[in-house]
Amino acid sequence: MAAKPKTPPPVDLLTRSQARVEHKRLSLEIETHNERYYQKDAPTISDSAYDALRQRLEAIEARFPDFVTARSPTQTVGAAPARGFAKVQHAVPMLSLGNAFSDEEVAEFVERIRRFLKLAPDEFPAIVAEPKIDGLSLSLRYERGELVRTATRGDGFTGEDVTANVRTIKDVPQTLTGRNIPAACELRGEVYMLKQDFLALNKKQQEAGDTVFANPRNSAAGSLRQKDVAVTASRPLKFFAYAWGEMTDRPADTQHGMLEWLRGIGFVVNPLIELCHSVEEVLAFYRRIGEQRVTLGYDIDGVVYKVNRLDWQERLGFVSRSPRWAIAHKFAAEQAITILKGIDIQVGRTGALTPVARLEPVTVGGVVVQNATLHNEDYIRGIGNDGQPIRDGVDLRVGDTVVVQRAGDVIPQVVSVVIDKRPTSAKRYAFPHKCPICGSHAVREEGEAVRRCTGALICPAQAVERLKHFVSRLAFDIDGLGEKQIQEFYDDGLIMHPVDIFTLQKRDARATKKLRDREGYGEVSVRNLFAAISARRKIELNRLIFALGIRHVGEGNAKLLARHYGSIENFRSTMAEAAAAQTEAGNDSEAYADLNNIGGIGDIVADAVVEFFAETRNVKALNDLLAEIEVLPVAQARSDSAVAGKTVVFTGSLEKFTRDEAKASAERMGAKTSSSVSKKTDLVVAGPGAGSKLKDAEKFGVKVISEDEWLQLIEG
Numbered sequence: 105m106a107a108k109p110k111t112p113p114p115v116d117l118l119t120r121s122q123a124r125v126e127h128k129r130l131s132l133e134i135e136t137h138n139e140r141y142y143q144k145d146a147p148t149i150s151d152s153a154y155d156a157l158r159q160r161l162e163a164i165e166a167r168f169p170d171f172v173t174a175r176s177p178t179q180t181v182g183a184a185p186a187r188g189f190a191k192v193q194h195a196v197p198m199l200s201l202g203n204a205f206s207d208e209e210v211a212e213f214v215e216r217i218r219r220f221l222k223l224a225p226d227e228f229p230a231i232v233a234e235p236k237i238d239g240l241s242l243s244l245r246y247e248r249g250e251l252v253r254t255a256t257r258g259d260g261f262t263g264e265d266v267t268a269n270v271r272t273i274k275d276v277p278q279t280l281t282g283r284n285i286p287a288a289c290e291l292r293g294e295v296y297m298l299k300q301d302f303l304a305l306n307k308k309q310q311e312a313g314d315t316v317f318a319n320p321r322n323s324a325a326g327s328l329r330q331k332d333v334a335v336t337a338s339r340p341l342k343f344f345a346y347a348w349g350e351m352t353d354r355p356a357d358t359q360h361g362m363l364e365w366l367r368g369i370g371f372v373v374n375p376l377i378e379l380c381h382s383v384e385e386v387l388a389f390y391r392r393i394g395e396q397r398v399t400l401g402y403d404i405d406g407v408v409y410k411v412n413r414l415d416w417q418e419r420l421g422f423v424s425r426s427p428r429w430a431i432a433h434k435f436a437a438e439q440a441i442t443i444l445k446g447i448d449i450q451v452g453r454t455g456a457l458t459p460v461a462r463l464e465p466v467t468v469g470g471v472v473v474q475n476a477t478l479h480n481e482d483y484i485r486g487i488g489n490d491g492q493p494i495r496d497g498v499d500l501r502v503g504d505t506v507v508v509q510r511a512g513d514v515i516p517q518v519v520s521v522v523i524d525k526r527p528t529s530a531k532r533y534a535f536p537h538k539c540p541i542c543g544s545h546a547v548r549e550e551g552e553a554v555r556r557c558t559g560a561l562i563c564p565a566q567a568v569e570r571l572k573h574f575v576s577r578l579a580f581d582i583d584g585l586g587e588k589q590i591q592e593f594y595d596d597g598l599i600m601h602p603v604d605i606f607t608l609q610k611r612d613a614r615a616t617k618k619l620r621d622r623e624g625y626g627e628v629s630v631r632n633l634f635a636a637i638s639a640r641r642k643i644e645l646n647r648l649i650f651a652l653g654i655r656h657v658g659e660g661n662a663k664l665l666a667r668h669y670g671s672i673e674n675f676r677s678t679m680a681e682a683a684a685a686q687t688e689a690g691n692d693s694e695a696y697a698d699l700n701n702i703g704g705i706g707d708i709v710a711d712a713v714v715e716f717f718a719e720t721r722n723v724k725a726l727n728d729l730l731a732e733i734e735v736l737p738v739a740q741a742r743s744d745s746a747v748a749g750k751t752v753v754f755t756g757s758l759e760k761f762t763r764d765e766a767k768a769s770a771e772r773m774g775a776k777t778s779s780s781v782s783k784k785t786d787l788v789v790a791g792p793g794a795g796s797k798l799k800d801a802e803k804f805g806v807k808v809i810s811e812d813e814w815l816q817l818i819e820g
């Protein structure tokens with residue numbers, strides 16, 4: 105059973121040495137969360153839980169100020185730039201903001217400013233109130249009005265170079281327009297994603313088995329910080345400008361004036377921003393924005409107050425990690441407590457199994473919530489893929505009392521378990537290893553969080569997607585039978601399985617409601633469709649293998665398999681042999697070893713192929729299909745080469761080519777490759793450092809050649 109999270113004693117009661125220990129532990133814990141949040145865009149605790157850790161650390165440091173070091177999370181910003189990005193030094197640091205959680209703290213903030221500036225009792229420092237956009241901040245450097253470099257905040261001093269990525273964001277002007285453009289300037293603001301775009305993206309990601317983001321903020325950060333710019337370009341990122349760093353000239357004297365200027369030179373500035381002249385006005389703004397929050401379309405996590413006069417901002421300056429002239433007034437997290445009544449598994453269009461919590465309905469921030477995402481198997485188990493605990497390592501059980509949160513007020517999440525209320529009867533949840541829709545084995549690949557149904561050809565949850573794939577350009581590629589027609593025929597029950605495509609004509613002949621009477625069809629188009637289908641009754645083996653929709657078997661792997669096995673009969677029977685030997689623990693059949701040994705095919709692909717054949721209903725669907733079509737054998741690899749039909753073993757550390765290339769070259773020449781030397785081996789190609797296999801070669805009297813000799817052999 106998971107350890108009960110203890111309620112920590114109040115900071116006031118800690119002894120110095122207890123406080124020292126806790127200070128160290130908290131610092132480490134916060135650093136770990138910072139890394140996950142800022143570098144990996146994948147936090148494992150809620151923001152409010154994280155803020156609670158920070159607050160406790162701050163309380164300890166307030167009591168024992170000598171614990172504070174420059175490295176303490178209370179003194180640092182964000183996290184260092186992640187590996188894989190070029191680093192950019194900020195000319196003016198990008199800092200964080202102090203927090204206020206109550207009206208009193210806001211009033212204190214204003215008081216501190218008045219004292220610091222020595223204002224008269226009736227003098228109020230005008231304050232700009234801005235929604236606090238929950239995204240990630242970005243610095244844009246313009247020289248002579250042209251965008252030259254952009255960087256994330258990173259640790260405040262050094263950020264990640266994301267210039268190419270940012271160029272794909274429409275809200276960021278490439279060239280500044282209008283008057284008063286300084287020779288050089290760093291303009292700053294927030295990259296964010298609309299809630300609806302975030303939801304659509306997550307849906308797509310989930311179906312494809314890719315990373316699912318916890319909220320729009322992580323989704324924006326993850327989308328921006330991509331090594332492949334094309335990925336960023338495909339993500340609907342947006343940008344609000346609200347700040348600046350280095351400026352060779354400053355075109356205005358106030359925060360408000362600067363925002364107007366930013367709007368004038370081509371930026372989007374948040375339209376809700378207001379200039380306030382009393383604490384009451386400031387707090388009224390906060391409440392109004394809080395009410396509008398759910399309808400804004402993007403996430404905000406509070407309101408930021410900034411002293412309007414820039415000369416006063418300069419006088420006020422900074423304290424460690426944040427300016428003295430600004431503060432973030434945070435919204436309280438929207439949480440509620442309810443009962444986890446059940447866990448349902450949904451199957452996505454590509455076979456991903458996703459757990460969903462069924463909750464006793466509860467109102468969270470004004471909205472009734474009865475379902476919440478549970479992300480994946482690990483999230484329920486309370487232990488991440490990396491072995492790190494989630495929610496302090498507490499697993500979720502049906503019957504548990506749980507805290508539900510509307511993360512960034514979009515998708516409700518189960519964030520924690522009230523462990524004291526766990527009924528004694530509550531059992532650990534066993535994530536199904538079978539698809540709840542079709543009953544096929546559901547497998548989880550190493551390093552993956554998602555478990556997937558292997559019933560590629562027979563799972564109703566995946567059927568439409570599979571059929572669309574089946575007729576796609578690199579598969580059967582049937583004229584007049586595209587995605588749209590597949591969907592329609594599927595909806596009408598005319599094409600449910602691949603084989604149905606080839607029996608369509610026969611069935612239509614007997615049917616009372618004919619295809620030619622369908623909307624958009626006529627005598628001619630139906631005849632053309634049948635002709636196109638018939639033309640595909642003869643299909644190349646690689647196209648067929650690709651069409652099956654086996655996970656990881658794209659066009660390239662389909663070719664490798666087709667070339668290796670030569671005919672559908674050989675492929676099918678060898679895979680049947682491998683499938684019969686498939687167990688959770690592994691596969692020791694010769695058929696599997698042979699498959700795994702094909703150059704370019706590794707464990708993951710081999711397992712996916714074998715899992716497909718292990719599902720007998722897939723095999724049946726394939727056999728049904730084969731009764732209707734003729735699969736052309738692959739033009740055999742060169743049979744005239746010096747090594748055709750021979751079995752070759754590569755050993756040692758190859759220097760002239762990779763092992764995959766070596767294997768592929770052998771197969772191209774009609775040779776087979778093997779990983780161990782036996783009586784059946786004809787040739788051993790040895791690179792430097794070859795060991796036991798050389799001895800084996802000697803023992804069996806097998807010829808040994810060098811890499812160069814191999815190259816001569818296959819080129820000659």
Ligand SMILES: NC(=O)c1ccc[n+]([C@@H]2O[C@H](COP(=O)([O-])OP(=O)(O)OC[C@H]3O[C@@H](n4cnc5c(N)ncnc54)[C@H](O)[C@@H]3O)[C@@H](O)[C@H]2O)c1
Nearest residue numbers: 137141147149150151154200201234236237240241346408
């Ligand atoms: N869940 C976790 O594991 C985890 C880990 C680290 C941080 N966090 C969360 O991240 C936040 C702390 O991050 P932080 O240090 O960036 O501080 P912050 O988000 O509280 O405040 C600073 C940031 O506010 C943003 N901002 C948005 N609108 C702004 C505006 N109009 N003017 C000025 N700034 C504006 C800027 O990006 C700026 O960098 C907290 O909400 C915390 O809960 C969570």
Ligand SMILES: [Zn+2]
Nearest residue numbers: 539542557563
């Ligand atoms: Zn299924």
